[in-house]
Amino acid sequence: MRNAxxxxxxxxxxxxxxxxxxxxxxxxxxxxxxxxxxxxRFLNCGVAEACMMSTAAGLALSGFRPVVYTITxxxxxxxFEQVRVGVCYHEAPVMIVGTGxxxxxxxxGPTHHSLEDLAIMRTLPGMTVLAxxxxxxLRALLRQGLQQNGPVYMRIGKKGEPTIPAVEPAIHLxxxxxxxxxxxxxxxxxGTIMSEALAAAELLAKEGLSCQxxxxxxxxxxxVTMLEEVFHAFPLVGVVEEHGRIGGLGGAIAEWRxxxxxxxxxxxxFGAADTFLHEIGSQAYARGRYGLTAVVIAATLxxxxxxxxxxxxxxxxxxxx
Amino acid sequence: xxxxxxxLPVADLxxxxxxxxxxxxxxxxxxxxxHLASCLSAIDILMAAYFHALRIDPHHPKHPxxxxxxxxxxHAAPALFWVLAERGFFPESLLADYGKDGSLFAEHPPxxxxxxxIEAATGSLGHGLPMGLGMALAGRLQGRSFNxxxxxxxxxxxxxxxxxAALLAGAQRLERLCVIVDANRWQATGRSSEIMAIEPLxxxxxxxxxxxxxxxxHDMGSLARRLEAVPDGTGKPVxxxxxxxxxxxxxxxxxxxxxxxxxxxPHEVEEAERQLGLTP
Numbered sequence: 210m211r212n213a214x215x216x217x218x219x220x221x222x223x224x225x226x227x228x229x230x231x232x233x234x235x236x237x238x239x240x241x242x243x244x245x246x247x248x249x250r251f252l253n254c255g256v257a258e259a260c261m262m263s264t265a266a267g268l269a270l271s272g273f274r275p276v277v278y279t280i281t282x283x284x285x286x287x288x289f290e291q292v293r294v295g296v297c298y299h300e301a302p303v304m305i306v307g308t309g310x311x312x313x314x315x316x317x318g319p320t321h322h323s324l325e326d327l328a329i330m331r332t333l334p335g336m337t338v339l340a341x342x343x344x345x346x347l348r349a350l351l352r353q354g355l356q357q358n359g360p361v362y363m364r365i366g367k368k369g370e371p372t373i374p375a376v377e378p379a380i381h382l383x384x385x386x387x388x389x390x391x392x393x394x395x396x397x398x399x400g401t402i403m404s405e406a407l408a409a410a411e412l413l414a415k416e417g418l419s420c421q422x423x424x425x426x427x428x429x430x431x432x433v434t435m436l437e438e439v440f441h442a443f444p445l446v447g448v449v450e451e452h453g454r455i456g457g458l459g460g461a462i463a464e465w466r467x468x469x470x471x472x473x474x475x476x477x478x479f480g481a482a483d484t485f486l487h488e489i490g491s492q493a494y495a496r497g498r499y500g501l502t503a504v505v506i507a508a509t510l511x512x513x514x515x516x517x518x519x520x521x522x523x524x525x526x527x528x529x530x
Numbered sequence: 531x532x533x534x535x536x537x538l539p540v541a542d543l544x545x546x547x548x549x550x551x552x553x554x555x556x557x558x559x560x561x562x563x564x565h566l567a568s569c570l571s572a573i574d575i576l577m578a579a580y581f582h583a584l585r586i587d588p589h590h591p592k593h594p595x596x597x598x599x600x601x602x603x604x605h606a607a608p609a610l611f612w613v614l615a616e617r618g619f620f621p622e623s624l625l626a627d628y629g630k631d632g633s634l635f636a637e638h639p640p641x642x643x644x645x646x647x648i649e650a651a652t653g654s655l656g657h658g659l660p661m662g663l664g665m666a667l668a669g670r671l672q673g674r675s676f677n678x679x680x681x682x683x684x685x686x687x688x689x690x691x692x693x694x695a696a697l698l699a700g701a702q703r704l705e706r707l708c709v710i711v712d713a714n715r716w717q718a719t720g721r722s723s724e725i726m727a728i729e730p731l732x733x734x735x736x737x738x739x740x741x742x743x744x745x746x747x748h749d750m751g752s753l754a755r756r757l758e759a760v761p762d763g764t765g766k767p768v769x770x771x772x773x774x775x776x777x778x779x780x781x782x783x784x785x786x787x788x789x790x791x792x793x794x795x796p797h798e799v800e801e802a803e804r805q806l807g808l809t810p
Contacts, residue, residue: 229671249667249670249671250671252667254698255694255697255698255701257691257694257697257698259656259660259690259691259694260660260663260691260694260695260697260698262660263657263660263661263663263664263691263695264660264661264663264664264667264695264698265664266661266664267650267660267661267662267663267664267665267666267667267668268664268665268667268668269664270642270649270650270661270664270665271664271665271668271669271672272594272668272672273668273671275664290654291657291660291691294651294654294657295650295657295660295661298641298651299641299642299650299651300641300643
């Protein structure tokens, strides 16, 4: 994913002379092609993220479209004050990119995990929050994000994430996207956990349950039209994110949902528990510790659907078929 | 369209600075807003900048070639508001709303989109210099020759982001970036050098790759000369450590840190005006 980012941002910078890239002393070789775009267009700001974020705000207020890139905790929690004041209060068109999001850097330990970024970034007025699921979404959202006239935060993975085959190829910032069609249950996922969500949908299919999978790459602003549809059309909606269960996509949807008057499908959220992970391992291991696996997601959804069947709710038909 | 500095002579700057001091004191009294002493230490620096050195045009506040001035110590906003009004960025009558509900004027500067002449909304300390750094980088990338000035307090220099910016600007040799330290030797609750090992300030900036000078921060001639001598020919960013007195201009406020928060009484306003030579 980060290779796609490096490639796409270099391409965009050759087209748009306002694009400059600020890195917090990472991705040195990664940006070799960007460095050829023009003198001074790439700036290694050192390990000084607060200054880097304010510098980006200053560049944006002077007509540039700065892209700030470093590991997620360091573009978010480390310099949240600078994001809030320099970038958001000034409505500065800065694109903030967090790489290695969620549990991508599981083996580096909780200092490098990011399970809070979606929650805190979406609290900021005017901030657009994006979490592409693969390189295709990343490229499209990077292009569209740079056309926004305000601040954008985008969390991305590391490298080697699979490309997700989707029934709906078009990618529009602010609009949910159908990855896989289904009729019994709906799963909404954001970011690189999409591969597990897709595997969960496939497991359910083997058991005769048809699962619709949506990509909600834009966490803010929420695609409320999409939410209206799925919460009316399905008996149960699951929300999956490689993020804490507090304040992320699940939290955002719950906020939207609690403001509705009509009866909507119940929802179940999948995300990290409210605890740091002290036992370290691979990303797959860390996801497993937080229950973010296809098996757990599929089993939970199946269980909830059967609960509904026993209760004789609207899910009954789906499961009986 | 060329953009020029006003280059007012020293006597004129000094006379206007006395007027501004009077307005800021009356505003503090009328609106019960604090940070009066912090304003008084910075006013001569602001006057030398806005009425002598800065290449700005109040009729074209977003002119791409204008010099940028960021009041990084945003709590001196009342002084900045009166200086900008005096310079013609907006009518003084606008300041009658200061402190009223719905006013544009907070106790810190609003964003550039809300008030002409403002380059950055500051108040949270340690933001102005790195934002100015970004503007100076932008100027260099655009091939423009504007200067960027950031006025920081010595108390503000507690903030790590100030020194992050010092390191980056030093490495980038941003010769059109200038930091002015309003070194009034006090911060909110005590002596700056007792709370943090903030001195020697000029040596610190030099060690970070800057060309640093110390000036009497109330000597209008020295301030004007130093501010207009950016870049200074060394190829380095410029640090002007302005030695100032908190509460400058009013005997009973000078170097008395109670006036960081205290609001003057009617009698004190009258006495201050008398000392500033503002009453006939």
